[in-house]
Structure formats: C-alpha cells, structure tokens
Amino acid sequence: MVDMQTVSWEKVLERIIDIRETNPNVSDIRLTEHDVASRIMRKENYMIALFNKDLLNLTIPLLRQKHIFTKDLEWNLSYCLLGFVFDHRGQIRKRFLKEKNKHVLVAGLKRRFMFMGLLNFVLAPFIFAYLVVHFFFRYFEVSGKNSFFLTQVN
Incomplete structure (x- = not known):
C-alpha cells in the first residue's frame, strides 16, 4: 500500500x-x-449521463433557473440513485434489467428519497453549522496568507 x-x-x-x-x-x-x-468510472459516468440527458432537473425556479449542485446534494444523489442501482461489486443489479420490476423499483427509490429528505431535515442544523465553520476556516486561512504576504511586501 x-x-x-x-x-x-x-x-x-x-x-x-x-x-x-x-x-x-x-x-x-x-x-x-x-x-x-x-x-x-462507471458510477460517475452514470451520474454524468443523468445530467447530460436532462433526467435530473436540479434548477430552482425562484433563482432564474439556476442549477444548484452542492457536495451534499451529490452525496444524497449518490446514495439514493447509485447505491440503489449498483451492488457492492459495482455491477447493475439484475432486478433493474426486467420491466416487470418497475413498480417495485419506483417504490424503493421513493422510500430512499423520503428517508434522505427526512435525514437531511433532522441533520440540517448540524450540517449548516459544519458548513459555516468549514467556510470560515477555509477562507480565513486563504485571507490570512494573503495579508501575511501583503505585510511582508510593505
């Protein structure tokens, strides 16, 4: 290793x-x-294809059709979609290849989205706090380096 x-x-x-x-x-x-x-790159290629073929519409109408795709949303979609479609070996599950399983798969996907929506709602304050702290430390470090170099030049 x-x-x-x-x-x-x-x-x-x-x-x-x-x-x-x-x-x-x-x-x-x-x-x-x-x-x-x-x-x-199989899973990543499937995610890219979902966007390229406009199967996922992640626009917010109030923001003039802006696309919003955060890391948190990527993790949620990865769990809900890719974790549902692919098995532990990275292969497409056999049940997705049969048309007769369509209603069962739709119900399963709906449950996954509902679960992740509820989980995100419950964890939203903690996620927000983490993002604020992460943002602060990430850009504080950058601004600290810039101000250090500016004081050294003067």
Whole structure:
C-alpha cells in the first residue's frame, strides 16, 4: 500500500491486464485500458449521463433557473440513485434489467428519497453549522496568507 503513490497508471493497467490474461476463469475477451477506466468510472459516468440527458432537473425556479449542485446534494444523489442501482461489486443489479420490476423499483427509490429528505431535515442544523465553520476556516486561512504576504511586501 505504501508504493501505491509511486506506481504509474501504465504499470497498474499492465498488472490488471496480466492478471486477467493469466486467469483461466475469465472469458476470452481482451481487456483494454479503456475498459479498465470505464469500469473504475462507471458510477460517475452514470451520474454524468443523468445530467447530460436532462433526467435530473436540479434548477430552482425562484433563482432564474439556476442549477444548484452542492457536495451534499451529490452525496444524497449518490446514495439514493447509485447505491440503489449498483451492488457492492459495482455491477447493475439484475432486478433493474426486467420491466416487470418497475413498480417495485419506483417504490424503493421513493422510500430512499423520503428517508434522505427526512435525514437531511433532522441533520440540517448540524450540517449548516459544519458548513459555516468549514467556510470560515477555509477562507480565513486563504485571507490570512494573503495579508501575511501583503505585510511582508510593505
């Protein structure tokens, strides 16, 4: 694990491809660098596709159709959508591939959104306090460095 920071991406790809080619249980389809990157970025690519195809409308009408996408919203969507669609191995759950499961899946997704909405409502004061403190310390450090350099120049 210590050498993880010093191993190049090419070396990682080479090792993954070698392991796959030497494993007799794997199909004969050759694994490429693009396949590895697509597998690693699978969940992120699905989230990007939801926005690119306008399946998620996160605009606020009162703010002149401004898009709001905070880190907190990203975590919530990741839990509600990606955690529901993908299993622990990063594969799409089999039940999503059958049309007959549509009503059950919609109900499950609705429950997840309701749960996260309630959880966010209960934790809102703590989240707000954390964000204020985080904002203060993050930008205080930046402004402190700038004022230090300004005093050194003068």
